[in-house]
Amino acid sequence: DAGITQSPRHKVTETGTPVTLRCHQTENHRYMYWYRQDPGHGLRLIHYSYGVKDTDKGEVSDGYSVSRSKTEDFLLTLESATSSQTSVYFCAIALDRNTEAFFGQGTRLTVV
Amino acid sequence: GENVEQHPSTLSVQEGDSAVIKCTYSDSASNYFPWYKQELGKRPQLIIDIRSNVGEKKDQRIAVTLNKTAKHFSLHITETQPEDSAVYFCAARRNNNDMRFGAGTRLTVKP
DSSP states (O other), X not given: OXXXXXXXXXXXXXXXXXXXXXXXXXXXXXXXXXXXXXXXXXEEEEEEEEETTEEEEOTTOTTEEEEEEETTEEEEEESSOOGGGOEEEEEEEESSTTSXXXXXXXXXXXXX | OOOEEEEOSEEEEETTSOEEEEEEXXXXXXXXXXXXXXXXXXXXXXXXXXXXXXXXXXXXXXXXXXXXXXXXXXXXXXXXXXXXOEEEEEEEEOTTOOEEEOOOEEEEEEO
């Protein structure tokens, strides 16, 4: 398995609280992605990064922000969690634009 | 942005039969098309991919075809086995590295 770790693996939080999910890689891959997975919707892109401090929005970016201050870490922040953000979040990494993306184990987030 | 549609959403076949899953994409600038398999409770894992300069690729029982003109690509699994049962996702990646997924196909292979 690629060296990619997500933390935490599970989290329950209350509506309105901020939440940060971490994706850490040891592969020195340039590209990193955050997806959410919900039944019937597959994997939807939230944000992605193509280098340190270089990020862009995906298809479901509202309510989320990201930061990448160093190559190995890509943080996803829910500024004020809502119940609609209850989901499984996957981080993925890729060496370049034409190679395989490897996924982390996922983080199950429940907003109550 | 890119839009990827995947069909069917569920597919049930008898062991030994073939399975075909189809995807269409909207952005002609997309140039990389991977297929992922996800077993229950696990992470998605790549099973095969194809780039826009290739029309077909095979890996044992799995093959992918790409029609750039029509903007669609398909996954073919031959001689299906019960362990092929999983959810399969197609994806399309553009030059800016934005990668979008289809909604997934739940494949069930009945022994």
